[in-house]
Amino acid sequence: MSHRDGHHGRGRRGGGHRPWRPQVGERGKQVIEGLDENSPVIQSFRKFAADLDAKHDRYERLVKLSRDTTIESKRIIFLLHSIDKESKREGVLTEAQNRIAHLNSTIFKEIAKELKGQDQYQYLRAFSAGIQEYIEAVTFLFYLRDGKLPHWNELQQNLIYEEESIHLVPVEFFLGVGDLTGELMRCCIQSLGTGSTKSCYEACSFVRDIYIGFMGVSNTGNREFIRKLSVLRQSLSKMEMACYTLAVRGNEMPKHMLADVFSSSERHEEGADEGFCID
């Protein structure tokens, strides 16, 4: 039984053996059995098969690399969230910076190698998720370090290697920035907890600027873009509520309790959000 299963599993990957065949009648069977290897049709199909396999294999390799990028980028973001004291700040920023540099020189170099001599747009979907997560991590680092949003060309420079490069598509960059706002919201709520009111206000106004920027850009027709914008709006309104809470009740109670107050009001908001985001 287990032997059969193993075989079946391999077959499904579609090496040489294919488990599924279309039903063909007598005549079709005759032709298939007497497959004429010399026929120009069959010969060109053999070539097509090789071309298609090469393309699919490259695509799959890029998907795998993209997944690795996502994992490492998420870890870097998590690391950056661990800054809660000013004393830890420098150490964390340096470590994050090193890890991003490492990512640039390993996985991204691999991706660039795969894309060398190819039309990058053909494979964009394969590594889009990874690159967005990476952009999120890098821009988060930029925000924590310099308090500003980098131009995509600054990020692009890190993705150029000796002979190959990854072209950073601006739309991908802004999709990553859209995700960044989610991290900034978390960061803002967290600072409430640690009592750092200044960084809470800062994050909020930064996200507000991004929101204004997004609003000013004409519709790109990208569905993902529209979705990100609505998430961005939700994050922003949560942050604005946090700042409001801070302003109204900031003097009434110890700072560490504010986060609790906010998280309960956030839960309340959550219900209301559902109603708004339908439009």
Add this chain to the structure above:
Amino acid sequence: MPSDMNTIFAAFQDHINVEQDLREEIRQVNKDIDQKTREIQTTLQIIHHEGGLLKISECCAQSRKLFLDVKSGFSKLSSIVPENEYYRFHDHWRFGMQRLAFLGALTVYLETGQMAMIEEVAQLLGVTTRREEGFHIDLEDYLMGLLQLASELARFAVNSVTNGDYKRPLHVSQFVAELNSGFRLLNLKNDGLRKRFDALKYDVKKIEEVVYDLSIRGLKPEEKPEQSSST
């Protein structure tokens, strides 16, 4: 809004504007190509008509003439689309190109009875076959065209019988069976091409039924089907 943020979003807006202008240009050229595609399609529909079988060479010549306009359309497109960004705009012409691959392959089939190689189709469209060589026809689009050809030929087999040609279905049957065995050599992913290929078996079946009907009624001609290909 701080000025650096402003600059970034302004740069993004510029990028979008450039892209949209380019897409608009592509759409304009596409419109002309689509118009010609429809004309070729109507021209070739003659083969299904009564008495259309006699006009085949005439309508193939007409189709080839129209393909010259298509060719100039694609040469315009290739000058608009930046190098190495073919797939950025691929969706604009993907379906049109599939249709044209089908019509090109149909023309070649009607003329010679052979499957049009990708090179022949590319030549008709005035494009290359490899991405490295410039504006090309995507392999999958060409294959989609061949699958559309099989459906059209199934119809053609039925109508030829109605119009009194009993030899043709035999040739069509052999042709499509070979196409089918060719496709079975490919490892298809679970994508559009695979779905379209799954429909090929119905075309094969339809053609086989026609051949079956002819043979049980003794209407099947004696000669080998290959000889019928010269018309």
